[in-house]
Amino acid sequence: MDTFAFAVVNGLLYGMLLFMLASGLTLIFSLMGVLNFAHASFFMLGAYFAYQLSSIGNFWMGLVLAPLLVGLLGATVERYGLRVVHRHGHVAELLFTFGLAYLIEELVRLVWGRQPVPYRIPEVLDFPLFSIGGIDYSAYRAFMFAIAVLMFLGLLALLKRTRVGLMVQAALSHPDVLWALGHNVPRLFMLVFGGGVALAGLAGVIGGNYLVTEPGMAHQMGTILFVIVVFGGLGSLLGAFLASILIGILQTLMVAFDGTLTDLVVSLGAAAPQATGPFREIWTITPANLAPVLPYLLLVVLLIVRPRGLLGTRET
């Protein structure tokens, strides 16, 4: 029971960080049809901006300003880059964001160097808050969770209760009709792209000091996000939310669970198989080692049985 409670709490905390990254990506992907390869790079920029701001001011200044800066940068990229490329179709856009990811990574190296930077958790939040199964949880992790929940609720309210949200929702399911009704769809695109990467920036601000702020951080976060977006279903915030939590909890559970196939066979009363040859790894590999590949397995299976994803509203 303790293990399960631990897995749920830890999975929720980790999953919410994933969700903060994935939420912006799913909005951009579903609205503009662009798989933004540079999304995790904006996450990294958020962390670096926050580090810079916290070194001249404090963490709270970074928390407010860094996502705004990242959003502004994102809007600029959309207005003067992506929009120009858009004319040449989706492949060009894809390649554009792909190149952008590498450019941002190299730029970060040029500005902040190749080594990790000392971006620290604010001291007021650096104390153990509660304890489950002998594992302490710091106040900062609770704070991360709170920010993620606030962001989720805020985003839901924005989409369901405001005029802009209405337009975004309309564009999600019927982009052509919105075009035909004479709405300024390019401006909407710019707002969504800027807003989406600002969310990634926010995730960078609160994730950068919890993880490590270094030039490789975007690359390491990259692919898992696409899994969450496709798994959760296009255009579905709730889907991305569920997918993030599910992956967070499953990965925690798999590390916590220790048995191998050999153990299973032995516990059933049979002799331990002394396997050799091509399949011997199967008998001794632990679930923990399979944890990183699990999201991709889920993705592949889900795409076969339910191509529009968990809660998707339309086909890819």
Next chain:
Amino acid sequence: MKHSVFWAALAVSGLAVGGLAMSGLAVGAAQAESIRIGHIDPFSGTFSNVGVVNGKHVQFGADLVNEAGGVLGGKTFEVVRFDNKASAQETVIAFQEALDQGIRIITQATSSGIALALADAVNKHNRRNPDDPVLYLNYGSADPSLTRDKCNFYMFRFEAHSGMKQAGLTDLIAADKDIKKVYIIGQDYGHGHEVSRYTKEMLAEKRPDIEIVGDEFHPFGKVKDFTPYVAKIKAAGADAVVTGNFGADLTLLIKAANSAGLDAKFFTQYSGTFGTPTAIGAAGVGRVYDAAPWHPDVPVEQDNAAAGQLVSGFQEKYGEDLYYVQILVQMQMLAEAIEAAGSTDPKAVAGALSGAAFDGPTGKMTMRASDHQLFHPLFMSVFTGEGITNDAEGTGLGWKTVLTVNGDQLSDDSTCEVKRP
């Protein structure tokens, strides 16, 4: 209009790249009299942080030799860099390029897998061209096999391998009577498994009462949240964690342990440099131990002014901490061997290096003649904020030696014998 701006920018950057390549060629041509050393390492891409830092050390080592008057009556060392983009194939190509340029002394060490590939390529070349051999100076790959089954007359390693470091760390664990339960965790690849194997063997011999309560391998470079692993370590009741992890895998593990309130000591091999002290910060104070041939406070502890000058000289030149002292040792031992051989012929230089003794910045060192592994002082130190003169990476925290193993006390049971041509 926008398009023309884009193309102009592209043209300018193209010119800049071309210009750089040209200036590189010009330098190569102007210094034909010097002794060229090919430094193959990742200078671009994800692992460039390691290559770039090591590159500065190689250059600094060459400068030390040159400022002292060079070798053979004024010949100077010239370092020629080759980017291997952290790939074994690119390394072999870079090696070929160096050969074509007439370079016969090569140095490399980042990533043991690449070192093994390069050792193979060098060995193949030397077998095919016995009259035109290449000298391979490895400044510190971790994989023991380089000086074990792969030991070679033309290859020299200037830093203790992971097994020798683990011998030092297990000495430290054995001396700590509070440690009863040890948890081993490592990256699931060759190095992690080696560290685990050494730790189990050595502890069984040095402290048979210590219980190994865990022996875990996690996916290499893919884990973001180490809390579940920390939960297992805590549940096992470990008072010490032994790990061969480096980079983000090490930092995230220690940060997760700190945040989860795990009260165990960490015994590591890679906490000393490449931003790890910066990334660990206060989370590691008093709990992280490291085995290395150097840390910034060694000259202070040994009261060695000459070594202290190396530190300030490096700081002045590059604005960074001197860390890879074994690279400087390598360059200086190479210079001494060339002097002793009276020529730059790789065969004569290798003969002079084999069995050479050297008075290094941290103490006495010897290049074992049988397998060409350098034996040097190894410092087991703890990460702390107290009593530190030179901190690590400007963090205000640094390393304090708790156990010194001198070169002649370092243990390594390699029985490899190089074949002399």
